[in-house]
């Protein structure tokens with residue numbers, strides 16, 4: 001997730017959960033080859049055969065509208081070691097949609113078909129799978145049948161459906177029941193996504209979407225062990241355990257990231273943690289003006305002592 005779940009967060013979350021696959025933040029493709037260093041910057045796991053330290057595969061995601069350049073860049077990602085390629089047809093960002101990327105392609109199923117099938121063709125013989133991620137439509141669901149026909153004809157190996165339109169943004173609810181219909185039309189695995197925060201959501205989503213494959217988004221940040229909760233291996237972690245986890249994350253080596261990396265990323269994370277933990281407010285009011293990693297750590301230590 002662009003700006004929130006980057007390689008360090010993936011490292012942390014895959015260390016404590018049994019994820020099958022991570023999709024990296026998108027790499028924007030316009031009308032040229034994306035330099036290799038840009039792929040490595042967004043997906044440093046490519047230096048490690050496309051795996052997090054704990055061994056979870058991390059797939060490069062491409063976002064773009066030009067079938068040939070998408071295919072060309074898929075091959076670069078493959079050469080750099082990405083375990084498969086994912087295509088983004090769901091991003092609602094204005095800048096991306098203005099240039100006909102992301103969710104705006106949902107308005108043009110024929111172009112979606114071209115993009116998916118050209119990338120699929122490029123990957124032929126590599127043995128690497130292609131997946132795509134869609135929403136239910138742009139303004140409404142009127143083109144959903146055509147979108148699914150395009151996916152069916154282009155034959156990716158997997159489809160993830162964020163069960164809302166672009167216009168619905170991130171506003172609850174998610175319309176999981178549409179996924180059940182989509183599954184009827186496709187023979188490939190279909191992954192349900194959107195508004196999964198709790199065990200109840202997981203169960204309801206799986207039942208309504210008629211799938212046992214789910215992708216977690218913001219819920220994975222709100223309850224950091226949600227994947228294991230979904231698998232029935234663990235209970236949701238406590239606030240105290242979450243603070244320990246934040247500490248562990250802050251002690252990770254950021255490499256050559258900007259000096260205030262953790263203070264700004266922590267503010268993003270807090271947006272989701274506060275949805276699950278009332279205690280988050282107290283901690284973050286003490287942290288919000290801090291920028292240095294050591295200062296933030298001291299506040300967390302103090303908070304942990306009083307939280308016991």
Ligand SMILES: Cc1cc2nc3c(=O)[nH]c(=O)nc-3n(C[C@H](O)[C@H](O)[C@H](O)COP(=O)(O)O)c2cc1C
Nearest residue numbers: 001002004025026162193194195196216217218219
């Ligand atoms: C801050 C943010 C960044 C995101 N970045 C991406 C992205 O790079 N690629 C993508 O496919 N989806 C991205 N998404 C969408 C999520 O993957 C997911 O589809 C969406 O949040 C719905 O799932 P949720 O309700 O469980 O969060 C992003 C969402 C948010 C909130």
